[in-house]
Every structure is written in C-alpha cells, then in structure tokens.
C-alpha cells in the first residue's frame with residue numbers, strides 16, 4: 001500500500017515502526033505534528049513536556065533505562081535543550097535516543113533562522129537529514145540503529161519544507177521492530193552516568209573515538225550515495241535542497257548525503273575526482289562547504305547561493321545561471337512581475353481574549369515587554385501594544401532589568417500560559433527574590449494556542465487525552481510569595497483597565513492572570529452583533545481593536561455575521577451604544 | 591498520462607484549500623502519478639493566506655512548483671488569486687471562486703480591494719484565461735458548509751483533465767469527513783454541471 005503523508009506524519013509512523021516507546025516534546029512549528037501523530041499509535045507513551053529541556057531529560061531517562069526514546073523540537077527548542085544534549089553526548093545510554101530537530105529557513109513561524117547542523121558538530125553527535133516523507137519514515141529506524149550501536153544520541157534534522165510537504169510513503173513495512181530483548185532496567189554505573197569532572201574526563205576520549213568510528217561508517221552507509229552523471233558538475237547536497245537541485249542539474253553527478261555529520265571524506269574525494277567542479281547546495285550556513293574546502297577541494301557554494309532564507313527551484317536556477325553553471329534559456333519569456341496588493345497579515349481571532357488585554361494596555365499607554373505566542377499579535381497595529389519580544393520566557397527578566405535600570409514608565413511583562421510554564425517560572429521567582437517591582441501579566445487562554453492547541457499544565461488533560469491536575473497560576477504566584485495577585489477576565493474591560501492601573505501604581509511586584517479560554521479551542525459561538533448606524537458617530541474605537549469582522553462602511557461600520565462569533569467586546573467599548581444584539585425590529589439591543 | 595501537471599491553490603484560512611489540494615494529490619496517486627504537495631498554512635487559523643502546491647509527474651522531485659510552471663491555479667478567494675501570476679505557465683488556466691474576504695487594511699479603509707477586471711488582467715498577463723466560478727454561491731445553495739466551494743471548483747477542474755470522474759468521486763468520498771460526504775458529492779457534481787454550462 002501507498003499513502004500520501006507529510007514529513008511529520010512519516011516521522012511519527014517511522015518512530016512507531018522503529019519501536020519507540022517513550023516520546024516527549026514541547027510543541028513548536030514545524031515539529032509539532034510529529035508527536036500529535038505519534039501519540040495516536042497504540043501501545044506508546046507520549047507527552048507534552050513543559051519545555052524542550054525537560055522533554056530531552058525525559059527521553060534520556062527512558063533511554064538510560066534501556067527504552068527507545070524520541071524527543072522532538074523546533075530549532076530554537078534545541079537552544080533550550082542544549083545543556084542536556086551535551087551531557088547525553090558524554091554519557092551515552094543503554095537504550096536508544098533519537099532527537100528530531102526542525103529548522104525553519106525563511107522563518108515561516110519563528111523568531112530567527114538558525115542552522116542546527118552546527119549542534120551536531122558542537123555536541124559531537126551524528127546527524128541524519130532525510131529528503132522526502134519516505135526517507136523521513138526510514139530515518140527514524142536508521143537513527144535508532146546508529147544510536148544503539150554507537151551508544152550515542154542521534155539527531156535527525158528536518159526543515160519546514162520537509163515536515164510540511166506531502167509525498168508517497170510505502171506502508172507495507174515490516175511489523176514494528178522487536179522490542180529490546182533485555183527487560184528495561186537501570187544499570188548503576190556512576191563512571192558512565194555521573195558527570196563529575198573525574199568521570200567526565202574519562203568520557204571525553206570515548207566521545208572522540210566514537211566520532212572517528214562514525215566517520216568510517218559514513219563512508220559505507222546506505223544513507224550516503226553517489227548518483228552518477230556527467231563529469232562537468234558534482235553536486236553535494238542533502239535534505240529538501242536535493243529535490244530542487246535534481247531539477248536544476250538533471251545531468252550532474254550527485255553526492256546525496258543522508259547523514260550530514262560526521263561527513264564522509266572518502267566519498268567527497270571520490271566525487272571531486274570524477275568531476276571538473278564541485279558545487280555544494282545547502283540552505284543557511286556553509287556547513288558542508290567549509291568542510292569540503294578544509295579538505296583542499298575548491299568547492300563553490302555560498303558565492304552562488306544565498307545563506308539567508310529557504311531555497312526553491314526557481315531561485316537555484318537563477319543563481320546557477322548567473323554563475324554560468326547552466327545556460328540561460330534561449331528564448332527568455334518576459335518576467336512576470338508580482339503585483340502590489342493589500343497584504344493579509346495574521347490577526348487575533350474574532351472573540352480572542354487577548355484582544356481585551358491588549359486594548360486595555362493600549363488605553364493605559366503601558367510599556368509592554370512581551371513574549372512569544374498568539375498574543376505577540378498584540379504588537380501589530382492598530383493595537384500596537386507590545387514593545388519587545390525576543391524568545392520564550394524573556395519578558396519577565398527583561399521587564400525586571402528595565403525597571404532596575406530606573407526607567408520610569410508604565411512597564412509590564414505579558415507572557416502566555418504555555419510560555420509561562422515553559423520558561424516563566426524561574427524569572428518570576430527571580431523577580432520576587434531580587435526585590436523587583438514589576439507587574440507580570442499572564443495571558444492565560446488555558447492552552448498552547450499558537451502551535452495548534454496542544455494541552456499544557458493549565459488545560460486539565462494530557463497529550464494522551466487523559467485527565468490531569470490543573471496548575472493554577474495565581475496559586476503558584478502566591479506560593480512563591482507574591483502578595484498582589486489578581487485574576488481578571490480581559491473582556492470585563494473596566495475591571496481589566498482598573499486592575500492594570502492599580503498594579504502599575506503599586507511598589508511591590510505583582511501578578512495579573514488575564515484569563516479567558518481560547519475561542520478556537522472552545523468553539524463557542526453566540527449570535528453575531530449588529531451596528532445601529534444612526535447611533536454610530538464614526539469615532540473609530542471599534543476599528544482599533546483589530547477584529548476582522550468589523551469593516552468600515554459609508555457612515556459607520558458593519559459587522560460581517562459570517563465571521564463574528566458574538567463575544568460582544570466591540571459593544572463593550574462602543575461609547576455610543578451603537579453595537580448590540582439584533583432585535584426583532586431590525587435595530588439593536590444592548 | 592501527461593508528462594506533468596502542476597496545480598497551485600490559493601485561499602484564506604477555513605476555506606478548505608488544504609482539503610481540496612489533498613483530494614487532488616490523492617487522485618494523482620490513484621491514477622499512477624508520483625505526487626508531491628507542499629503548503630504554507632502556519633497562520634491560516636488567524637486570518638492569514640493559505641497556499642498549496644500539488645505536483646503530478648512520472649517522477650516528482652521538488653515539492654514546490656517552479657515559477658512560470660503552474661498549469662492550473664485554483665483560487666478560492668479573488669484577492670488571493672491575484673498574488674500568483676508569476677507562477678502561471680503559458681497556456682495555463684485560472685479557476686477563481688467569486689468570493690471576497692476583506693483584509694484588515696481594506697476593513698480600515700486604508701487600501702482598496704482590487705476590481706475583478708484588474709485581477710483578470712493580472713492573471714491573463716501570464717496565463718491563458720481566467721474562469722470565474724460561482725462556487726461560493728453554489729455552496730450557500732447546497733448548505734453553506736465553508737469547504738463546499740472548494741469541492742465545486744474540483745468538479746470544474748475534473749472536466750478539464752483526463753482522469754475518470756469516478757476516481758475523483760472516490761477520492762472526495764474518502765477524504766472528506768464522513769458526515770459531510772453526501773453534501774460534498776453533490777458539490778462535486780454541481781461543479782461538473784457548472785463546467786458543462788460555461
């Protein structure tokens with residue numbers, strides 16, 4: 001049987017076939033669907049951990065005790081998990097550990113671009129890179145075999161374009177890989193597992209030796225292959241860039257790498273010997289190119305292709321033509337220009353509780369140190385009520401620093417509930433401990449909305465669909481020692497504004513939990529509101545809340561009934577009482 | 591079998607763009623083509639645009655269509671249709687649903703939504719012709735399920751290709767949620783009738 005699967009579905013299927021029995025992750029585009037899908041297979045355990053480092057430690061524990069573990073994360077998640085990546089490289093484990101890391105060239109859904117192949121070299125662990133869904137499926141088993149044979153974690157690198165593209169996968173596979181013959185058990189072996197300096201010094205040579213053995217393996221593994229072609233150009237390529245390169249250089253000789261660290265020096269030399277010119281095609285950094293040049297081979301790469309953004313076939317073709325690697329078309333069709341049209345930026349959903357919070361913050365002219373999630377959309381005009389946003393968990397430390405340096409402004413931190421559980425708790429303790437004065441607002445919609453509504457410790461259920469205890473953020477703050485803690489419904493506009501003002505005036509550090517369940521998750525819908533144009537004085541308030549159903553029309557505004565979900569916030573902030581529920585006479589009812 | 595067929599889909603979140611492109615992928619596979627599909631939908635639930643590429647050929651490498659190569663544009667929203675002229679191949683056909691979803695800058699009165707004529711000239715500057723389709727109106731008539739317009743457009747598309755209607759129908763039935771099967775089958779036939787009339 002054949003089935004069309006996304007890269008992420010194929011990773012999940014491959015993990016199931018490989019006999020992975022414990023999987024842990026924190027969501028992050030484009031990696032999230034791997035665990036979403038994996039958790040649906042029978043007989044497996046999967047969880048949303050509170051952050052990537054916790055997820056990796058969970059996977060490591062399972063692998064220490066002889067299990068087969070999978071941990072997934074987006075590229076920036078690896079920054080969070082990096083501390084654990086480095087110790088597991090030293091200790092190794094009894095079972096198997098596969099980490100799927102999803103890079104996001106072009107930042108379709110990320111705060112920065114980073115090339116996480118560097119982590120493989122940095123932490124001295126092998127890295128595989130599949131190029132389509134079938135390879136994604138196979139890569140998990142291949143990674144697990146390397147992990148168990150060489151006593152090393154193995155990273156599989158994917159990118160947005162692989163994770164979110166669909167291609168045909170063979171589903172008549174061998175049944176699920178045999179589980180390990182030995183029963184799971186933790187073997188006490190401090191020299192291997194306790195990384196005090198004396199023992200860590202013994203492990204480092206083991207790691208270096210392992211890398212040498214992996215480099216030998218890289219020469220013969222089926223993951224790397226030379227695809228014969230003409231003797232003009234030899235292309236070295238991996239991942240989805242291979243697919244683009246195949247279209248642009250149909251006749252070239254290829255070294256197609258399925259394992260990008262350590263690199264196969266022998267195969268690279270063999271390719272260079274066969275062709276007049278070696279060209280390395282890789283998205284983001286010149287990771288392979290630098291290695292090839294260090295070998296003394298004058299490869300071309302980043303002098304031709306950009307180190308910013310993702311590739312596509314048209315881009316590669318234009319670059320290759322400009323560099324004279326391929327000839328330009330004889331009859332060039334006139335280039336079609338892309339028209340200037342109104343954009344369609346993402347907005348807070350109709351009925352989203354974050355809107356009430358940010359409109360209130362805008363009204364009190366707060367200086368807002370933000371964080372990452374749906375609520376980052378509060379930075380966009382016309383709300384324009386967020387002034388910094390760097391990485392997950394940054395807001396609370398940043399606001400504390402701004403306050404400590406002595407800025408006299410209405411400073412607050414705004415952080416989402418999932419982000420708070422991810423990396424907000426330690427900075428909140430810091431704020432309290434160091435006699436801070438800042439106000440922290442948790443935008444609590446009870447779910448990890450941005451990445452597609454994954455459960456979190458505030459939701460009351462787990463990835464496996466099992467009921468779970470709810471962590472209450474206000475109680476947590478009181479437990480730390482905060483005295484000034486309020487829970488407010490952000491759509492209760494007056495209370496929201498008054499509470500923010502009260503907290504801003506206070507000298508003590510404080511917490512506001514702005515709580516309103518995510519509308520997309522709850523899917524509640526009330527009757528759409530209507531506008532009474534006779535009462536409307538065109539003040540424009542309702543247009544400033546950035547709600548897509550509200551449209552400017554001749555003499556006022558109108559509300560698109562198909563899009564409105566009836567939350568009523570526009571009616572709350574309308575000074576004229578011009579917005580309300582429809583009554584029978586065709587007017588409005590307040 | 592044709593040498594290759596490239597389909598570009600454009601719409602806004604909630605219009606069934608992804609479902610429609612999944613159905614076209616499935617039909618391709620069932621007819622013996624190699625198939626790849628790629629999409630960007632990160633922000634679709636929050637009102638953003640959705641774009642999807644589907645490719646059929648004996649062997650497909652790139653999941654992305656190269657500019658100037660799309661044989662069909664299926665657009666579920668008029669402004670979204672106008673964004674992609676540079677992808678259209680000479681001789682290509684754009685099937686455009688007559689439906690407008692206003693972007694924020696238009697709602698706020700800062701920018702103008704392009705006229706139908708303007709969109710038509712943008713697209714015919716690159717491709718061969720634009721076929722305007724009352725998919726949204728048909729969807730309302732059939733029961734107003736938001737993704738029906740997409741399946742109406744697939745009905746139209748199916749008449750322009752060689753694959754049997756049976757194969758399309760099976761794929762529609764297998765991919766739509768079970769409780770909306772009948773409605774979607776009706777929408778598919780409505781599209782075929784619409785094509786016969788145009």
Ligand SMILES: Cc1ncc(C[n+]2csc(CCOP(=O)(O)OP(=O)(O)O)c2C)c(N)n1
Pocket residue numbers: 026027028029052074076077080110111372373374375392415416417418419420443445447448449450451
């Ligand atoms: C280290 C890291 N991991 C994951 C992500 C991806 N990510 C961005 S926002 C977000 C979730 C935000 O959820 P929450 O704080 O509850 O806010 P909401 O979207 O629900 O408003 C995630 C997982 C990231 N940017 N950085």
